[in-house]
Amino acid sequence: DAGVIQSPRHEVTEMGQEVTLRCKPISGHNSLFWYRQTMMRGLELLIYFNNNVPIDDSGMPEDRFSAKMPNASFSTLKIQPSEPRDSAVYFCASSGGEGRGTEAFFGQGTRLTVV
Amino acid sequence: GESVGLHLPTLSVQEGDNSIINCAYSNSASDYFIWYKQESGKGPQFIIDIRSNMDKRQGQRVTVLLNKTVKHLSLQIAATQPGDSAVYFCAENLWSSASKIIFGSGTRLSIRP
DSSP: OOOOOEEEEEEEEETTEEEEEEEEEEETOOEEEEEEETTEEEEEEEEEEEEEEEEEOOOOOOEEEEEEEEEETTEEEESSSEEEOEEEEEEEEEEOOOSSOOOOEEEOOOOOOOO | OOOOOOOOOOEEEEESSSEEEEOOOTTTTOOOEEEEEOEEEESSSSEEETTTTTTTEEEEEEEEEEEETTTTEEESSOOGGGGOEEEEEEEEEGGGTTTTTEEEEOOEEEOEE
């Protein structure tokens, strides 16, 4: 298996533009997570899905952020409009457990820079 | 791969010595704990896990200890090698939140030759 695949690896955009980050989880995994990593706040869980359904989005910073999982093999994290403070590394992860007590496998991340 | 230059506590260890990385978790209801390693330019990578019905678990060169009384977790790395240089995170799984995995702030392990 190729692991969790994220695209793009790097994204530089201007403030106000829409940004879409993409993730392909490991085949067969039924949970998907979006994390954000910054110097100040470390690794923050933004949202996670079980069986394509958003379960907890309490970590999503504000309405500018949205995430979708239209099917078991694809998810997007969208920021509209983007702001400089959104600059961070965004990780997608997936796990294959029935719900509780299983490790998450991470992608390589997308470094987002908003100028 | 990507990572960030986090301002983290740093543990400096002589190559060949044992390393002990500590972590305090927050929720007494958590029942599953994981240690991750994040190398520069990569995403976090699973090292070892432990469930709350255990207080110790061993892997290859690594041991995790769990003290539920004081909500403390530690990772011991035997015979530390240059390749162990990384940021180490503990993570907890909140039972009431199904798959939700919450990460701690991380510790940077630096190896002296």
